Amino acid sequence: TFDLTGKKAIITGGGSGIGRAIAIILAAHGAEAHIMDIDEAAAEKVVKEIEAENGKASSWKCNVADATDVQAVFHKALDGAGLDILINNAGIAHVGNVLNTSAEDFDRIYEVNIKGVFNTLKAGVEAMKSGGGAIVNLSSVAAHVGISDRFAYSTSKGAVHAMTLSVAKDCLSYGIRCNSISPGRVHTPFVDGFLSKNYPGNEKEMFEALSKTQPIGRMGRPDEIGSLVLYLCSDEAAFITGSDFAIDGGFVTL
Ligand code: NAD
Numbered sequence: 001t002f003d004l005t006g007k008k009a010i011i012t013g014g015g016s017g018i019g020r021a022i023a024i025i026l027a028a029h030g031a032e033a034h035i036m037d038i039d040e041a042a043a044e045k046v047v048k049e050i051e052a053e054n055g056k057a058s059s060w061k062c063n064v065a066d067a068t069d070v071q072a073v074f075h076k077a078l079d080g081a082g083l084d085i086l087i088n089n090a091g092i093a094h095v096g097n098v099l100n101t102s103a104e105d106f107d108r109i110y111e112v113n114i115k116g117v118f119n120t121l122k123a124g125v126e127a128m129k130s131g132g133g134a135i136v137n138l139s140s141v142a143a144h145v146g147i148s149d150r151f152a153y154s155t156s157k158g159a160v161h162a163m164t165l166s167v168a169k170d171c172l173s174y175g176i177r178c179n180s181i182s183p184g185r186v187h188t189p190f191v192d193g194f195l196s197k198n199y200p201g202n203e204k205e206m207f208e209a210l211s212k213t214q215p216i217g218r219m220g221r222p223d224e225i226g227s228l229v230l231y232l233c234s235d236e237a238a239f240i241t242g243s244d245f246a247i248d249g250g251f252v253t254l
Contacts (some may be wrong), residue, residue, distance in 0.1 A: 001234075001236075002029045002230050002231065002234045002236065003029060003030055003234075004026060004029045004030045004031035004084075004085070004230075004233065004234065005029075005030030005031075006030070007030070007031045007032070007084035007085055007233075008031070008032050008034065008078065008081060008082070008083055008084050008085070009023075009026050009027075009031040009032065009033050009034065009083075009084065009085035009086070009087065009233070010034045010036060010074070010077065010083060010085070010086050010087065010120070010124065011023045011026070011033060011034070011035055011036065011087040011089060012036050012037070012062070012064050012087065012088055012089050012090035012116070012120055013036075013037055013064075013089040013090030013091065014033070014035035014036060014037055014043060014046060014087075014089065015035060015037035015039045015040075015041075015042025015043040015045070015046055015059075016037070016039070016042055016188065016189050016190070017186070017188025017189055017190050017222055018089055018138065018183065018186060018188055018190075018222045018225045018226075019035075019037070019087070019089040019090065020046045020222065021221075021222030021223045021225060021226040022087050022089060022222075022225065022226045022229045022230075023035050023046055023050065023057065024046070024049065024050060024053075024055075024223075024226065025223065025226035025227065025229070025230050026085065026087075026226075026229070026230060026233065027050045027053075027055030027056060027057050028050075028053065028055060029230060029234075031056075031084075031085060031233075032056040032057070032058075033047075033050060033055070033056065033057040033058075034057075034058055034060060034077045034078075035047060035057060035058070035059050035060065036059075036060045036061075036062035036064070036073060036077075036090075037059070037060075037061070037062065037090070038061070038062065038063045038064075038090070040059060040060075040061035043059035043060065043061070044059040046059070047059045058077070060073050060076070060077050061073075064090045064112060064116030064117070064119055064120055065111040065112045065115055065116045065119070066119070067115075067119045067122075070119040070120055070122075070123050071119075071123055074120075074123040074124070074127060078127050082127055082128060082130055082131040082133075083124055083127035083128045083133060084128070084131070084133045084134070085133060085134050085135075085136075085233045086120065086121075086124035086128065086133065086134075086135045086136075087135075087136050087138075087229060087233075088116075088117045088120055088121065088135070088136070088137040088138060088160070089138045090112065090116055091112060091113050091116075091138060091156075091157075092108075092109060092112045092113065093153055093190060093193075093194055094108075094109045094150070094151075094152045094153045095149050095150070095153075095194070095198060096149055096150075096151055096152065097148070097149050097151050098151050101151045101152050105152060106151075106152045109152040109153060109156050110152070110156055113153070113156035113157065113159075113160065114156050114159045114160070114163075117137060117159075117160055117163055118163065121135070121163065121167055125167065125171055125174070125176065128171075128174065128176055129171070129174040129176065130174075131175070132174060132175025132176055133175070133176050133177075134176070134177045134178075134179075134232060134233045134234075134237070135164075135167065135176060135177070135178040135179070136178075136179055136180065136181060136229050136232050136233065137160050137161075137163065137164050137178070137179070137180040137181075138160065138180070138181060138183070139157045139158075139160040139161045139164070139180040139181065139182045139244060140153070140154070140157040140160075140182055140183060141182050141183065141184045141246065141248050141251050141252050142154040142157050143157035143158040143160065143161050143182060144182060144246070144252050145251075145252055157182075160180060161180055161182075161244055164178050164179060164180040164242070164244065165242055168241045168242035169242065172241065177232075177237070177238075177240065177241035178241060178242065179232050179237075179240060179241060179242070179243050179244065179245065180243075180244045180245070181225065181228055181229065181232070181244065181245045181246075181247055182244055182245065182246045182247070182248065182252070183220060183225055183247050183248060184214055184219075184220060184246070184247070184248025184249055184251035184252075185210055185211070185213070185214060185219045185220065185248075185251075186219055186220040186221065186222060186224075186225060187219040187220070187221065187222075188222055191207075191210070191219070195207060195210075213251070214248065214249040214250065214251050215249055215250035215251065215254040216249030216250055217249075218249065219249075220247065220248070220249060224247065225247060228245060228247050232245070
């Protein structure tokens with residue numbers, strides 16, 4: 001069973017898309033969801049959705065790229081209690097190859113997608129190490145296959161995969177399991193923002209074209225990602241650590 005009653009969960013970037021779906025499914029299975037997002041209003045909206053279904057949730061404004069902010073917010077949110085589940089989901093996208101990616105953009109992607117995960121792992125493992133727990137990091141298919149124009153993004157997600165292995169190894173003795181998941185294209189505001197920025201006026205055609213690049217013929221849904229994360233956080237997955245799971249309609253393998 002997937003009973004998370006009494007478990008405290010932190011979901012970064014939980015105000016939108018995949019993070020929102022993860023927060024909703026964890027709370028629906030009994031977890032208390034602490035939703036941290038740089039966009040406080042978005043996080044608060046998800047809290048209201050969860051509360052409307054009689055779930056437990058709270059919203060926290062947090063910039064994962066800011067180590068001081070992360071330490072302070074984790075401290076406040078947990079209030080001395082241990083942490084059971086950490087979902088490192090906050091991330092930002094970038095389009096560019098090795099030649100046209102600016103040093104500034106490279107740093108910006110790394111600050112959020114790598115340093116951000118480092119910051120929350122540091123605070124999260126500290127809060128988890130006395131009681132054990134489960135960590136799921138959001139990597140991407142972009143860490144596993146070459147995708148055009150994703151230089152900074154792909155390498156940042158490769159680092160997420162490597163951080164997962166390192167934490168899984170070093171934190172085994174604390175009873176902490178750490179895994180990553182690598183979604184293919186999932187229909188979220190992240191994708192809509194990408195299409196309107198890069199293909200203004202042509203969003204519909206590009207949406208169809210992107211859907212067809214996945215062998216299964218469509219994009220994934222955020223709730224489908226949520227189901228995998230729920231499993232990985234539950235005791236049903238007690239034998240799984242240091243693994244990465246593709247959830248991509250066959251994109252990487254077929
Ligand atoms: P999204 O843009 O819909 O949501 C991301 C959330 O993270 C937003 O609420 C945003 O406010 C928050 N956020 C951004 N920067 C932050 C920061 N510095 N501190 C705290 N919160 C911050 O994105 P999504 O599509 O739901 O993606 C979620 C994760 O999944 C990302 O790590 C992304 O790289 C990964 N991913 C997405 C896809 C996809 O196709 N959507 C595919 C593979 C991997």
